[in-house]
Amino acid sequence: MAACREESLAAIRIDNLRKSFGSHEILKGIDLEIADGEFVCFLGPSGCGKSTLLRSIAGLENLDGGSIRLGDRDITDLPSARRDIAMVFQNYALYPHMNVRKNLSFGLALNGMKRKEIDRRVNNAAEILRITELLDRKPRQLSGGQRQRVAIGRAIVREPKLFLLDEPLSNLDAGLRVTMRVELAVLHERLGVTMIYVTHDQVEAMTLSDRVVVLDKGRVSQFGTPLELFYRPANLFVAGFIGSPRMNFLPAGVAEQSATGVTLAGGGLSRPVPLDTCSSEQISGDRPVTLGIRPDKLELTSPEEAHLAGTVRLVERLGTESHVHIRVEGGGDLTAVVRGTHPVASRDQVHLRLPPEHCHLFDAEGTAIARQLDPETKALIDNKKARGARAPVLEERHA
Amino acid sequence: MDMAAHAGPKVEVVRRRRANAGRHLAPFLFISPWILGFLFFTLGPLCFSLTMSFFDWPVVGERTFVGLDNYRSMFMEDPQFRESLWITVKFAAIYVPFNIVMSFLLALLLHHATFASGFFRTVFYLPSVISGVALVTIWSWIYSREYGLLNFMLSLVGIDGPNWLGDPSLALVAIIVASLWGLGGTMLILLTGLKAIPKELYEAATVSGVPAWAQMLFITLPMLGPMLIFTFITSIISAFQQLTIALLLTKGGPLGSTYFFAMYIYDNAFKYFDMGYAAAGSWVMFAIVLTLSLVVMRWSAAWVYYEGEVRPVDGDRDA
Numbered sequence: 001m002a003a004c005r006e007e008s009l010a011a012i013r014i015d016n017l018r019k020s021f022g023s024h025e026i027l028k029g030i031d032l033e034i035a036d037g038e039f040v041c042f043l044g045p046s047g048c049g050k051s052t053l054l055r056s057i058a059g060l061e062n063l064d065g066g067s068i069r070l071g072d073r074d075i076t077d078l079p080s081a082r083r084d085i086a087m088v089f090q091n092y093a094l095y096p097h098m099n100v101r102k103n104l105s106f107g108l109a110l111n112g113m114k115r116k117e118i119d120r121r122v123n124n125a126a127e128i129l130r131i132t133e134l135l136d137r138k139p140r141q142l143s144g145g146q147r148q149r150v151a152i153g154r155a156i157v158r159e160p161k162l163f164l165l166d167e168p169l170s171n172l173d174a175g176l177r178v179t180m181r182v183e184l185a186v187l188h189e190r191l192g193v194t195m196i197y198v199t200h201d202q203v204e205a206m207t208l209s210d211r212v213v214v215l216d217k218g219r220v221s222q223f224g225t226p227l228e229l230f231y232r233p234a235n236l237f238v239a240g241f242i243g244s245p246r247m248n249f250l251p252a253g254v255a256e257q258s259a260t261g262v263t264l265a266g267g268g269l270s271r272p273v274p275l276d277t278c279s280s281e282q283i284s285g286d287r288p289v290t291l292g293i294r295p296d297k298l299e300l301t302s303p304e305e306a307h308l309a310g311t312v313r314l315v316e317r318l319g320t321e322s323h324v325h326i327r328v329e330g331g332g333d334l335t336a337v338v339r340g341t342h343p344v345a346s347r348d349q350v351h352l353r354l355p356p357e358h359c360h361l362f363d364a365e366g367t368a369i370a371r372q373l374d375p376e377t378k379a380l381i382d383n384k385k386a387r388g389a390r391a392p393v394l395e396e397r398h399a
Numbered sequence: 400m401d402m403a404a405h406a407g408p409k410v411e412v413v414r415r416r417r418a419n420a421g422r423h424l425a426p427f428l429f430i431s432p433w434i435l436g437f438l439f440f441t442l443g444p445l446c447f448s449l450t451m452s453f454f455d456w457p458v459v460g461e462r463t464f465v466g467l468d469n470y471r472s473m474f475m476e477d478p479q480f481r482e483s484l485w486i487t488v489k490f491a492a493i494y495v496p497f498n499i500v501m502s503f504l505l506a507l508l509l510h511h512a513t514f515a516s517g518f519f520r521t522v523f524y525l526p527s528v529i530s531g532v533a534l535v536t537i538w539s540w541i542y543s544r545e546y547g548l549l550n551f552m553l554s555l556v557g558i559d560g561p562n563w564l565g566d567p568s569l570a571l572v573a574i575i576v577a578s579l580w581g582l583g584g585t586m587l588i589l590l591t592g593l594k595a596i597p598k599e600l601y602e603a604a605t606v607s608g609v610p611a612w613a614q615m616l617f618i619t620l621p622m623l624g625p626m627l628i629f630t631f632i633t634s635i636i637s638a639f640q641q642l643t644i645a646l647l648l649t650k651g652g653p654l655g656s657t658y659f660f661a662m663y664i665y666d667n668a669f670k671y672f673d674m675g676y677a678a679a680g681s682w683v684m685f686a687i688v689l690t691l692s693l694v695v696m697r698w699s700a701a702w703v704y705y706e707g708e709v710r711p712v713d714g715d716r717d718a
Contacts, residue, residue: 058602059606080605080606085606089602091597091599093599093600093602095600096622097621097624097704106604106607106617107607110608140706154603
């Protein structure tokens with residue numbers, strides 16, 4: 001029982017959260033449950049409501065409806081300062097007229113904390129983030145990465161239950177983003193606290209998160225582990241949003257339907273595609289479906305084995321791999337990823353095979369039709385879902 | 400043949416030099432209208448007035464070099480100089496802080512206003528674009544002893560209003576209030592400064608539990624520091640240059656209670672036609688304003704943060 005209470009110390013539960021700006025509804029009833037110590041990313045395109053959702057959790061937005069619980073407390077109507085959270089802003093939000101030490105200690109000093117304790121926390125955060133030698137500098141005298149560390153340090157000194165990070169790496173260059181991404185992951189391991197991270201960069205979301213919330217037009221499109229989103233996208237939006245290059249989609253019709261699967265034909269398909277591990281309950285024979293396949297799973301093959309034929313429009317050579325953009329006979333464009341040294345060239349006629357085991361199927365509403373995954377992938381996803389053991393620091397904190 | 404071969408490169412060098420000279424001259428030609436204007440209408444009159452201040456310079460008649468005599472007699476023998484300067488200092492001491500504080504409060508209100516802020520911004524700024532004469536006409540009507548709006552309103556609550564412009568103890572206050580009517584310009588500068596402060600700074604402070612008063616004291620005021628100092632200095636300058644309102648509203652009266660230093664200079668120049676003495680007075684005013692401005696700048700350097708003055712540390716690269 002006690003263990004259960006501790007487990008939910010920094011768990012978040014969001015129920016039917018709604019927020020509008022004027023007549024424009026941004027959050028349309030968000031329901032989420034985030035476990036204690038979890039690293040969760042809010043991912044979505046611009047305007048999907050991810051930052052508004054984060055700011056709502058931070059208490060920086062007035063809500064139209066719904067509730068937010070942090071651990072055992074309902075924090076929906078609590079002022080930000082009393083929510084036991086810390087937030088890192090996209091543009092760092094460092095006070096330009098204060099040096100780093102003052103930036104870190106500002107909030108603590110005004111909350112009546114003793115000088116000794118403030119110094120301990122500031123020095124500890126500075127040590128964790130390797131900014132000790134920068135404590136007397138002004139933000140203008142820091143590089144982008146150093147400023148980002150200070151912004152994170154300001155969150156660390158509060159020793160909050162929950163970290164909220166609003167696109168904290170978006171102002172950094174590509175190389176530094178990778179470095180800081182690793183540092184954030186290490187920091188999460190070390191601190192073991194719950195972190196919510198907003199990003200529109202799927203690489204950040206996939207590499208950092210225990211689980212990812214994909215938002216689309218103010219609604220949760222899917223909430224799952226990165227591998228779940230990739231291998232079991234819940235709908236066309238998630239399937240198209242996760243993965244680069246994005247998943248290929250082809251309109252198709254159902255030629256045959258049995259208890260164990262369907263056979264697809266029509267559209268641009270020159271040969272039927274049997275999907276025998278597909279749940280057929282969602283499929284109505286007279287309604288169109290959408291077939292999806294990731295670019296790296298498309299195979300350039302001989303005419304006899306091919307399901308599709310087309311003409312190469314462009315080949316992008318990236319070194320280890322090449323992206324081949326193909327105009328399919330009968331209309332539509334596809335992208336295939338082939339090895340970097342593949343001899344395919346623009347204006348070539350190519351034949352494509354769609355390996356049935358890698359095909360995704362979506363009904364007329366765009367909802368994914370459940371498919372059995374191969375045992376290896378399934379094991380990988382299930383293992384990831386279970387998540388690793390808690391960091392020792394967290395155990396100490398909770399003890 | 401040889402000579403021609405040697406002459407070729409020389410001609411080329413001369414041609415290049417001429418082309419370079421033309422290139423260097425072009426920017427100066429473009430800015431020459433401003434430079435000419437500055438020379439003839441600012442620097443020239445400045446030097447001319449400095450020269451005049453060392454002369455007994457009547458408008459009509461012979462000019463006599465008197466050295467520092469104009470300055471000596473102003474400081475040692477002219478009680479009107481000291482009185483007018485004292486009145487100006489009193490005016491500045493009240494007007495400047497009121498102008499800054501009221502402008503700041505108005506700017507804050509407009510910054511946080513969610514309703515019709517554009518309308519009120521225009522309303523508060525409007526007096527700044529009204530000509531001084533029109534403004535004085537309005538205020539003379541407001542302050543009128545018998546028909547004035549102010550005394551009429553006081554009469555509604557049973558108060559017999561005083562003679563605002565005829566009472567030596569009230570006239571200066573009346574002029575200060577009339578002058579504050581034009582605080583729209585200062586307000587606009589401070590409002591711009593407030594809008595330039597990133598809202599994330601306040602949000603970060605709010606999340607950290609920093610109370611509103613501390614956000615004002617430790618974020619708003621320091622971030623607004625350069626603009627506050629700028630408006631402080633320009634307010635001092637405009638206080639020392641106070642002439643139009645007093646000249647038209649009270650003509651320096653009653654009993655010299657609103658006889659400002661600028662009016663003292665004006666009278667010496669255009670009433671007594673003693674241009675040398677008036678020029679000396681102008682240079683004294685310039686010296687006072689310059690000294691005050693430098694003192695304010697030096698005093699503010701310790702607590703006002705200028706982003707541009709902090710130099711980035713060289714050699715720091717992100718890992």
